[in-house]
Amino acid sequence: MRQLAAILFADMTGYTALMQENEQLARAKRKRLKDVLDVVIEKHHGKTIQYYGDGSLSIFNSAIDSVMCAIEIQHELQREITVDLRIGIHIGDVIIEDEAIYGDGVNLASRIESLAVSGSVLISEKVFDEIRNQSHIQSRELGYFEMKNVKTPVRVFAITNSGIVVPDRAELQGKTKQPVNRLAVLPFVNMSADTENEYFSDGITEELLNALTKIDGLQVTSRTSAFAFKGKNIDIRDIAIQLNVDKVLEGSVRRAGNRVRITAQLINAADGYHLWSENYDRQLTDIFEVQDEISNIIANKLRENLTASQTSHHVKSPPAQNVDAYTFYLKGLHYWNRVTPADMRKAIECFEQAIALEPDYALAYAMTASAYSHLGAAGQMLPDTAFEIVHRYADKALALDPSIAEGHIAKGGAYLFYNWKWKEAYEALQKAVALNPGATTAYNLLSLYYVTVGQKDQALAVMEKAVKLDPLSPMINQALGNIYVYLERYDDAIRQADKLLEIDPQMRASLELKAWSLGMKNEWERALTLFEEIHRLTNHPLKGLMGVGYANAMLGRSAIALECIRKIEQRQAENPELVLDADLVGIWYALGDYDKVFYHIMRCVEKRVAPVSLFLEYPVFAGLRKDPRFRDLKEKMDIKM
Incomplete structure (x- = not known):
């Protein structure tokens, strides 16, 4: 039987040495431990799967129950007869057969327990995500640790409630491989x-x-x-x-x-x-x-x-000879990192001034290309205009200096979002990563390439590496959440969204990530509340309506969904340079009108304004895959199924 569980490992410290010194006391402590575990684990709705001499393995349906159980166990064992105990907890998928338990989650819980010290309770990041808003449970981050037989570093937290031992990271250094370089x-x-x-x-x-x-x-x-x-x-x-x-x-x-x-x-x-x-x-x-x-x-x-x-x-x-040109380049980077369309245009002005002073400034050409790519992909410029400039500037940058990753990133983005040349996009982005292993923008684009060609597990691996390189980046963490949705791991996507919303409760992209994840779990009422908040945050009666329309259609409120379509079409008429067909695709799909869905998809294809290759893979549109026009569309875009 397979299930998701909170896995609690508990292990006595110094038991073997105590057996050699005082066997009677060692046996008394072991009995005391088992008596406490039997009572407290059952009290907190847990189940002991295995006792192994001086420790035990238990599972819980609730992470909160598992942590509260661990706290009570440590409190009880501080009374006579005292028992020194380490506890580690993780949430993972487990398989239970004939009273035996298997799974990567079991291994990781065991590793976390081995990292602990006497009297402490250590938990994984997944457990922390479940208990972080519980006022009666306190915790502190200890950082990332590399553990035996675990591929990626594990983020560990210590429970800090009264009476619980809280180790310093320095105390744990001898127990695991530390980050080097x-x-x-x-x-x-x-x-x-x-x-x-x-x-x-x-x-x-x-x-x-x-x-x-x-x-x-x-x-x-x-x-x-x-x-x-x-x-x-x-x-x-x-x-x-x-x-x-x-x-x-x-x-x-x-x-x-x-x-x-x-x-x-x-x-x-x-x-x-x-x-x-x-x-x-x-x-x-x-x-x-x-x-x-x-x-x-x-x-x-x-x-x-x-x-x-x-x-x-x-x-x-840096291959700049003119100091004034370099100064303009630095100003351009300053605006570029602010991301907004207005700042992106200021960045372009600065990069262009750098180029005027130093016509062979390869990095300035590359960053100008990337800025135009951002505007084109975000719908802030007509795609034909934006991406013609992207290719021209990126080609100039690479002709001057083929070793700069930024030029290859700009080319890769244009191939991915505009030209739909998948092989060329992959090669450009791989080249960028080889030239600059820290270029997380390239990882993000590369993950979208993998989604397009149906290699979603590879997309996840790429984004997990990007988060490791840039753990506090909202953009990279948001991108990882989106990959979770493509993999239909909606709970993981919601956890990712909640992390970002804790930093900025009005981050529209994260609200949208959470809303779609809830909807795909068939919680459309909760999703609608979030979509309505997104619409409110746009501060415009005609913006941010796709999610509102989709959720209402799924809830059987067709009249509201049709009203959302009318408003989107009104906005399109008032702003002819905008192309809002992707929004109309979503609502017509939820209403079940596939003829209109494919009409608007073809409009997107003709104008190359929306990442059609990506929203075709989004689980929200899974029903399209049964329509023969879906296969025709994939072939038209040269995407192998």
Whole structure:
């Protein structure tokens, strides 16, 4: 029998040694443990599957019940006769046969228990997601740990309720493999008198980050996660736990005219010890040499954990010769990272100014291409216009310097969203990842390629790697949630959405992720409440109506769904440059009118404005797959089924 369960491992510490010293006391403690487990586990609706000498394995239908049970067990065992016990809990799929239990979840729960110390209760991230809003259960993050026979690092939390032992991460270091050569580059602080130089210090940080990413054997946390700590006074050790790194680079930048002072220090995350620090006073014209010098020093400081071939790699400096052009490029990056359409247009202006001053500035061409790709894919420009520019600028960038990942990312995005050249998209994005293993934008696009060609498990693997590189990025975490939906893992998608909504309760993309996930679980009333909130947040009577219409249609309220269609068509008429056929596809599908569904899908295909290849794979439209026109459409788009 297969089931999802909260798995609780409990194990006495020091039992074998105690048996050798005082067998009678050891047996008394073991009996005491079993007596407590029998009573408390049953009280919290659990079931003991196995006793094994000095420990036990139990399962629960509720994560909250399992944690409350663990807390009570530890409290009971502090009374006479006291028993030193470790407890680990995880949620996972298990198979129970003939009173035996199997599954990866069992292995992971066991690993977490082995990581614990006497008197503690450690839980996995999945358990934490279930108990995080329970006011009577307190917890604290201990960070990521690499465990034997577990492929990816595991995020572990400690229960901190009164009477429960809470270990420091340092106490657990000897129990598992620690992260090696994982580095976070925190935003360098702008120490200049002019606050307008903020873009300059951010740009220096980003250039260093990109340079370090190219060092073989060094894993660097991506920009979004590192910049999440900008302006915050947080202990380096806590930052390292959240980012799962063992080294942190921080510093400051002071610019005055054409002079610049850069201070940098490399810190060991475990103890806060400074491994290296240096001040650089240079002319602005030497800025590229300073970046290169800092990057190579850090590589050398990590030499003991890198092979000779890895440490011999030298970072290539940014290929800008004109300092003013480089300044405009940094300003462009500043606006680019704000993501909004208005800021994207400002970024384009800055990149174009950089190109005007230095016509062979490959990175500026590549970033201009990426900015236009963003506008075209988001419907902020006519696709024909946007993607013609994307290809032209990306081709120019790659002709100047084929080693920059950004040019390949722009090409890959255009092939994926506009040209529908799947092989070319895959090759461009793989090339980007090979050139810059930290380019999480490429991972995101690559995952969408895998969804398009029906390799959804591969899409998940790619996004899990991206989250590992950029654990605090809202965009990357949102993308992982979307992949969960494609895999029909709706509970995982909801957990992902809830994490993002805890940061920003009005994040429309995350509200939408949760709404569709609830709907696919046939909870359309709850989904409708969220879709109505999304519509409200648009602050426009004609925007954000697709989900509202779809949910109402699924609830049998056809009149409301048809009214949503009327409003979408009104918006289309008022804004002829917009193409809203994808929204109409959704509502007509929910209403069961497949002729209108395929009419609007073909409109999307003709105008190449919506990622048709992706919404065809969305579980919401699963019913289309039985229609013969679906196969014809796949063939038209050259997608193998």
